[in-house]
Amino acid sequence: MEASTERNPPPFPDPMDRETNSNKLEEESDDEGEDIFTGNIKSTSGTPVNQIPTDIFTEEGSGTTLQSHRVPQQDANGLRSEDDQDLFSEATVELSIDKVNNRERKEMTRPSPSVQDISFKSSATNKSLEEWEEEENKDKFELNIAVTNPEKVGDGMNAYMAYKVSTQTTLPMFKSTTFSVRRRFSDFLGLSEKLSEKHSHHGYIVPPPPEKSVVGMTKVKVGKEDHSSAEFVERRRAALERYLKRVVSHQTLLQDPDVREFLEKDELPRAVSTQALSGAGFLKMINKASDAVNKMTIKMNESDNWFEEKFQEVENEEQQLRKLHTVVDALVNHRKELCVNTAVFAKSMAMLGTSEDNTALSRALSQLAEVEDKMEHLHQEQACSDFFLFAELLADYIRLLGAVRNSFDHRMKTWQKWQDAQNTLQKKREVEAKLLWANKPDKLQQAKEEITEWEAKVTQYEGDFERICTTVRQEVLRFEKEKARDFKIHIIKYLESLLLSQQRIIKYWEAFLPEAKAIV
Amino acid sequence: GLVTLTRLACYLQSSVFTRHRKLLLQILLPHVTRLHQIRTPPVAAMMQEGLDDGPDFLSEEERGPRAVNVDLQTDATLQVDISDALSERDKVKFTVHTKTTLPNFKQNEFSVVRQHEEFIWLHDSFVENEEYAGYIIPPAPPRPDFDASREKLQKLGEGEGSMTKEEFTKMKQELEAEYLAIFKKTVAMHEVFLCRVAAHPVLRKDMNFHVFLEYNQDLSVRGKNKKEKLEDFFKNVVKSADGVLVAGVKDVDDFFEHEKTFLIEYHNRVKDASVKSDRMIRSHKSAADDINRIASTMYSIGTQDSTDMCKFFLKVSELFEKTRKIEARVAADEDLKLADLLKYYLRESQAAKDLLYRRGRALVDYENANKALDKARAKNKDVLQAETSQQLCCQKFEKISESAKQELIDFKTRRVAAFRKNLVELAELELKHAKGNLQLLQSCLGVLKGDT
Numbered sequence: 001m002e003a004s005t006e007r008n009p010p011p012f013p014d015p016m017d018r019e020t021n022s023n024k025l026e027e028e029s030d031d032e033g034e035d036i037f038t039g040n041i042k043s044t045s046g047t048p049v050n051q052i053p054t055d056i057f058t059e060e061g062s063g064t065t066l067q068s069h070r071v072p073q074q075d076a077n078g079l080r081s082e083d084d085q086d087l088f089s090e091a092t093v094e095l096s097i098d099k100v101n102n103r104e105r106k107e108m109t110r111p112s113p114s115v116q117d118i119s120f121k122s123s124a125t126n127k128s129l130e131e132w133e134e135e136e137n138k139d140k141f142e143l144n145i146a147v148t149n150p151e152k153v154g155d156g157m158n159a160y161m162a163y164k165v166s167t168q169t170t171l172p173m174f175k176s177t178t179f180s181v182r183r184r185f186s187d188f189l190g191l192s193e194k195l196s197e198k199h200s201h202h203g204y205i206v207p208p209p210p211e212k213s214v215v216g217m218t219k220v221k222v223g224k225e226d227h228s229s230a231e232f233v234e235r236r237r238a239a240l241e242r243y244l245k246r247v248v249s250h251q252t253l254l255q256d257p258d259v260r261e262f263l264e265k266d267e268l269p270r271a272v273s274t275q276a277l278s279g280a281g282f283l284k285m286i287n288k289a290s291d292a293v294n295k296m297t298i299k300m301n302e303s304d305n306w307f308e309e310k311f312q313e314v315e316n317e318e319q320q321l322r323k324l325h326t327v328v329d330a331l332v333n334h335r336k337e338l339c340v341n342t343a344v345f346a347k348s349m350a351m352l353g354t355s356e357d358n359t360a361l362s363r364a365l366s367q368l369a370e371v372e373d374k375m376e377h378l379h380q381e382q383a384c385s386d387f388f389l390f391a392e393l394l395a396d397y398i399r400l401l402g403a404v405r406n407s408f409d410h411r412m413k414t415w416q417k418w419q420d421a422q423n424t425l426q427k428k429r430e431v432e433a434k435l436l437w438a439n440k441p442d443k444l445q446q447a448k449e450e451i452t453e454w455e456a457k458v459t460q461y462e463g464d465f466e467r468i469c470t471t472v473r474q475e476v477l478r479f480e481k482e483k484a485r486d487f488k489i490h491i492i493k494y495l496e497s498l499l500l501s502q503q504r505i506i507k508y509w510e511a512f513l514p515e516a517k518a519i520v
Numbered sequence: 521g522l523v524t525l526t527r528l529a530c531y532l533q534s535s536v537f538t539r540h541r542k543l544l545l546q547i548l549l550p551h552v553t554r555l556h557q558i559r560t561p562p563v564a565a566m567m568q569e570g571l572d573d574g575p576d577f578l579s580e581e582e583r584g585p586r587a588v589n590v591d592l593q594t595d596a597t598l599q600v601d602i603s604d605a606l607s608e609r610d611k612v613k614f615t616v617h618t619k620t621t622l623p624n625f626k627q628n629e630f631s632v633v634r635q636h637e638e639f640i641w642l643h644d645s646f647v648e649n650e651e652y653a654g655y656i657i658p659p660a661p662p663r664p665d666f667d668a669s670r671e672k673l674q675k676l677g678e679g680e681g682s683m684t685k686e687e688f689t690k691m692k693q694e695l696e697a698e699y700l701a702i703f704k705k706t707v708a709m710h711e712v713f714l715c716r717v718a719a720h721p722v723l724r725k726d727m728n729f730h731v732f733l734e735y736n737q738d739l740s741v742r743g744k745n746k747k748e749k750l751e752d753f754f755k756n757v758v759k760s761a762d763g764v765l766v767a768g769v770k771d772v773d774d775f776f777e778h779e780k781t782f783l784i785e786y787h788n789r790v791k792d793a794s795v796k797s798d799r800m801i802r803s804h805k806s807a808a809d810d811i812n813r814i815a816s817t818m819y820s821i822g823t824q825d826s827t828d829m830c831k832f833f834l835k836v837s838e839l840f841e842k843t844r845k846i847e848a849r850v851a852a853d854e855d856l857k858l859a860d861l862l863k864y865y866l867r868e869s870q871a872a873k874d875l876l877y878r879r880g881r882a883l884v885d886y887e888n889a890n891k892a893l894d895k896a897r898a899k900n901k902d903v904l905q906a907e908t909s910q911q912l913c914c915q916k917f918e919k920i921s922e923s924a925k926q927e928l929i930d931f932k933t934r935r936v937a938a939f940r941k942n943l944v945e946l947a948e949l950e951l952k953h954a955k956g957n958l959q960l961l962q963s964c965l966g967v968l969k970g971d972t
Contacts, residue, residue, distance in 0.1 A: 316824065324817045331810035338803035345796040352789040357782060358936045364943060484829040491836055492968055498843075499961040505954040513947040519940035 143169040143248050145263070147241035150233045152220065153184075159221045160184045163237060165244065167263045173255075175264060185210075185217075187268050188240055194258045195247070200403075201410045203471035205479050206253065207246040208399045210239035238388060242396060249482070291409075304469070310476055311408050318401040325394040332391055335383035339376050346372035360519045367515045371508050378501055385497040393490045397483060404479060407472050414468045418461035425454040597621050600718045600733065602711040603631065607703060611635055612664045614710055618733045625734060632736045636663055639710055641739065642717075645728045653878045653916070654923035655723065656931055658716035659867035661709040669699045687816065694812075701852060705860065712864070722923075763877045769884060773921070779928050780876055787869040794862035801859055804851040811844035832968065839964040843957055850953045857946035865935060872931050879924050882917040889913040 149164040166180035192209035200206045216232040248254050262268065346369045353365030432447040597620060604615035617631040643660035646652050672695055680688055717723045732739070771777040815837045822833035889910040896906035 313825075317821075320817070320821045320824070324814065324821065327810060327813045327817055331807060331814065334803055334807040334810055338800065338807055341796065341800040341803045345793070345800045348789070348793040348796045352786075352793045355782070355785045355789050358932065361936050361939055364939070368943065480827075480829075484827070484832070487829060488832055488968070491832070492965065495836075495839070495961055495965050495968070499958060499965065502954050502958040502961060506951060506958065509947050509950045509954065513944065513951070516940065516943040516947050519936060519943070 143167070143171055143254075145241070145244045145248060147237055147244065150237050157218075157221055160186075161217075161220060161233060161236070163240060165263065173260065179264060181263065181266060183262070183268070185212075185236065185240070186270065187262070188243065190268070191247075191258060191262045192243075195253055195256060198256065198258075199252065200406060201413070203407045203410055203414075203468040203475060204250070204252055205400070205403050205407050205475045207243060207250070208403050209243055210236060211399075235388075235392070238392065239396075242392075246400075250478075306473070307408065307411070307469075311405070314401055314404050314408070318398060318405075321394050321398050321401070325391060325398060328386065328391045328394060332383055332386045335379055335386060339379040339383060342372050342376040342379060346370070346376060358519075364515045364519050367512055371512050374508050375505070378504055382497070382501050385494060389490050389494040389497065393486070397486075400479070400483075404476065407475060411465075411468045411472050414461070414465045418458070418465045421454060421458045421461045425451065425458050428454050598718050598724055600711075600714045602707050602714070605703070605707045607664075607666070612703075612706060614707065616714065616733060624730060630734060630736075632733065634732065634739075636661070636710070638732065638739050639713060642728055642732050643713070646717075646723065646726070647874075649726075652723065652726075653882070654875070654920035654927070655720070656868070656871045656875050656927045658713050658720070658723075659864075659871050661706070661713045664702075664706040666699065666702060669695065669702055673699070690812075690816070694809075697848075701855075705856075709864075759877075762881070769880060771880075771883070775925060776876070776879070776921070780880075783869055783873050783876060787866070787873060790862055790866045790869055794859065794866050797854075797859045797862055801851050801855050804854065805848065808844050808847035808851055811840050811847060815840035815844060835964065835968060839960060842960050846953050846957050846960070850950065853946065853949040853953070857942045857949065861938065861942045865938070868931065868935070872928060875924055875927060879917070879920045882913065882920050886910075886913040886917040 144167070146166045147163050148166065150161045151163075152159055153162045154160060162182045162184050164180055165183050166178070167174070168178045170177060189209055189212070192206070196206045213232070213236075216229070216236070219229045220233060247259060253259060349372060350366055350369035353362050353369060356362040356365055428447065428451050432444065432451055435444045435447050599619045601617055602614050603617040606613045606615075612635065614634050614636075615631050616634050617629075618625070619629045621628065640660055643657065646657045676688070676691055676695060717726075717729055723729065771780065818833045818837035818840065822830045822837055824830060889906070889912075893903075893906040893910040896903045
């Protein structure tokens with residue numbers, strides 16, 4: 001993680017209404033300048049935003065614009081007054097920035113090996129964790145992201161879909177407040193690769209990107225302009241949007257310049273290593289396989305039961321969610337089936353209506369056919385919302401839980417590394433002892449040097465391990481909170497969509513009833 | 521009520537118990553008590569449906585027979601209904617109950633037990649009776665078909681060990697409900713047949729019908745054996761070929777010509793609509809089943825822990841449990857009011873077509889007899905014979921034509937009335953369920969949003 005040292009950390013601000021002396025573990029571990037944000041709050045809220053971002057953001061909204069569940073905004077900010085913010089009403093990510101008041105803590109979590117004092121005690125950790133858990137709502141900055149306008153670029157097998165990634169933000173680290181770029185799917189994958197490389201072995205839960213689909217993309221490339229490829233594109237677009245939102249809602253990841261670059265830079269170098277059938281792709285597969293084997297052979301002495309329990313929980317949850325996802329998927333399919341069958345039935349009813357010779361009954365039957373037709377549309381929309389609000393949510397979380405497990409794995413690896421270093425050190429010491437006995441001064445010198453080297457490594461790895469433990473703990477808690485919130489929001493939205501359907505059903509049948517009663 | 525119950529109880533005790541029967545009886549016993557009719561003017565309205573102890577909007581509803589002939593209401597001289605029914609391993613026993621003021625019967629009120637084959641026998645006796653050629657014979661009730669349900673029950677019994685107690689109970693309840701629904705349907709269809717016969721001015725006087733109603737021994741009507749079934753099959757083939765020929769003959773009478781074209785088209789479209797409605801309702805049922813499974817899965821997630829999220833899941837699972845019951849009811853009601861209606865009119869329109877066929881046949885016979893008479897007169901040979909034959913044909917044809925006209929008009933009236941009744945009820949039920957659903961969702965959302 002690079003520290004952005006070009007910024008001059010402003011003097012410690014007076015925390016507005018926060019405890020000054022809480023031992024909080026900060027989240028942006030690299031940036032000494034996190035105080036920038038607090039310092040700058042006043043200034044940004046003062047500046048009126050002249051640029052009216054309507055042009056960027058009024059394009060086709062996300063396909064799942066339903067009755068939006070507006071997340072209340074804290075900062076009264078010129079942008080909020082825009083009423084065509086439907087794009088963002090579900091999109092707001094509230095960033096909370098911890099106040100760092102304790103320099104010691106800050107330095108500790110810096111990943112560079114210059115660890116000065118490991119005055120780190122587990123009790124202290126627990127205490128600070130609790131406090132960190134309690135802390136909510138700090139100064140919120142806005143960062144709204146939308147992925148829209150999928151457009152096909154190119155032709156034939158070299159074609160690809162380009163998506164417009166629009167950002168609207170008040171964060172000062174970006175060059176402007178509203179901007180957009182065009183990205184393709186491999187760009188997203190490239191970003192996720194980089195983030196994963198950089199952060200996951202520190203224990204951060206890096207959100208996994210949406211899945212690749214050779215079949216789906218091929219259809220699009222070939223140019224089949226049919227319903228299923230449109231669906232595929234929409235599904236991907238929604239997934240990409242959710243992915244980006246998750247990335248930016250993670251403080252550490254947001255600070256990563258790669259993310260910034262992704263959002264801001266006009267042209268990105270093509271991420272070739274993400275291609276499925278490339279050399280890099282194969283290398284990755286091999287690495288994954290070897291990792292899996294290694295995982296099985298590591299036996300860790302778990303000193304802290306918390307990790308063991310959590311890991312179990314995560315695994316259980318993943319299983320449960322998988323089960324739920326299968327069932328929801330079945331529901332989506334049945335609803336689609338119902339949709340088709342209702343349409344067919346409506347037509348058949350209309351035919352029956354025309355052959356019926358009693359005029360009133362004939363009219364009523366045609367009306368019934370119309371009602372069923374409307375029901376078909378309703379079912380179609382319902383199936384969509386089933387899918388996008390519920391099924392995709394579950395699918396995302398199943399993958400995220402996989403990422404959680406990864407961070408646990410990294411912790412194990414770090415532990416392993418530490419243990420290995422300790423063993424090596426032990427061996428070196430034995431060698432030294434032997435040399436002492438055999439009295440070979442020149443080799444002894446070398447041995448002594450090696451020992452010092454390994455002692456340093458042991459200390460470093462131990463520090464790494466402690467750090468990763470903390471990070472994993474933090475991350476898991478953060479993840480759980482976010483998960484609970486996410487589920488609540490989405491399921492409530494889903495229920496609201498169900499409610500809407502029922503209201504419409506009532507409307508349709510109420511319109512039909514007098515027709516039926518009028519049959520003579 | 522009590523008499524029926526004790527009678528039933530004795531009957532049940534005496535049967536040989538297999539595992540399946542045990543299950544079936546466990547299912548039926550609590551419900552059999554509810555299989556009492558409720559007398560309401562048109563024709564006896566049916567059993568009450570009480571699936572579960574849900575809130576009010578899930579409770580009972582009435583069902584009437586499919587073809588509601590408005591004339592039926594005032595007839596107290598002969599009232600027939602099925603007051604009870606019992607399902608055994610492979611047959612259903614219906615208790616046919618008659619109340620009459622007609623002198624031809626020995627008593628004023630009596631009951632007999634009949635099986636499906638006896639209904640078919642009665643129907644066939646009508647069809648084969650030349651006297652009734654000019655009437656629309658009420659369509660025979662379809663055979664009670666519990667095979668699918670029984671299979672599922674069997675599978676459930678076999679798989680008992682492999683699922684949790686809750687799952688087992690839930691599935692058992694569902695199957696019970698399904699079984700009950702099929703059961704009630706078959707009872708209703710048999711009842712409708714009898715009511716139509718009882719309401720028909722001519723058919724109600726039929727001797728076989730009286731025997732059917734009154735004779736309290738087994739009618740010894742066996743189902744058709746293979747040979748007879750084969751004969752029937754060929755008869756049908758010949759008949760449909762003949763029907764095509766007869767239909768091709770243009771009718772002089774406008775009314776009948778119009779009816780013919782109308783009925784053929786109508787019958788085909790009703791058939792189509794019936795098939796499509798079945799498919800639609802099946803999808804609906806599957807969707808309701810899925811919601812059920814979602815509810816159970818969410819429940820098991822919710823019971824893992826007592827975190828906020830788990831509580832949330834529990835509440836949502838509760839909601840889904842309730843809404844899926846409503847959805848299942850919606851599908852069941854659509855089945856009843858729409859699919860069954862279409863199926864019934866499929867059968868009746870076929871019966872009407874049959875009538876037209878018979879008339880057409882008689883017309884052809886009449887025309888042939890005329891030709892034969894002319895030929896005989898020309899040859900001056902067997903003239904008397906030809907004359908009598910021609911006269912018979914003429915009489916037969918005219919008799920059929922006359923009654924057929926009225927029958928077809930009645931058919932129309934009945935059909936319109938039945939559609940009206942069912943469509944109105946369908947719309948009302950859809951509204952009721954949608955409002956119920958809405959209420960559930962609103963209250964649940966209120967709770968959930970309030971919590972967050």
